[in-house]
Amino acid sequence: MSKEIPTLEFVVRSITDQGSLLTLTLQQEIKTEPIDQIEILKHRIDGIKDLDEDTREVMKKLLPALFGPQIPQRNSAYSPIQMHITITRQIYERLASPKVGETIGVSLSRL
Structure with missing residues (x-):
């Protein structure tokens, strides 16, 4: 029996280019209803x-x-999650090179 891993939506807030490495600052996208x-x-x-x-x-x-x-x-009843990830340029390009303001999905699970 496999559990479905939830995917959280994050907005790319900033990208720092360090040559072959890039650091992305991500903030959770919170959708609220009235x-x-x-x-x-x-x-x-x-x-x-x-x-x-x-x-x-x-x-x-x-x-x-x-x-x-x-x-x-x-x-909203909680503060959004914010994270910084550092990845190689090659992995960044495999992710379709997300730009600042675009939304990406992140799945986190315990191994």
């Missing part, structure tokens, strides 16, 4: 065991009036 605070509160209300169904519905109906129109916020 978070609606009212939806989060509705889920929390659903999780309260001591409330009856009618009370839950009343509380959910009050939320839009209390908070008004909101712009969904983009939140």
Whole structure:
């Protein structure tokens, strides 16, 4: 049974050319989705065991009036991974010579 190795997306932030060696600075590409605070509160209300169904519905109906129109916020719960790798020019060319700003995939696993 083989495990699928997840591939993380990294953006090339800088490339330092040292002749036959190149050092790439990579930063993890974090894709976030908008978070609606009212939806989060509705889920929390659903999780309260001591409330009856009618009370839950009343509380959910009050939320839009209390908070008004909101712009969904983009939140990320963790800091992006940043790494530096030094590779030969030959390997860099085999990777299709990624430029600054381009995205590459990196798979990490324990051996």
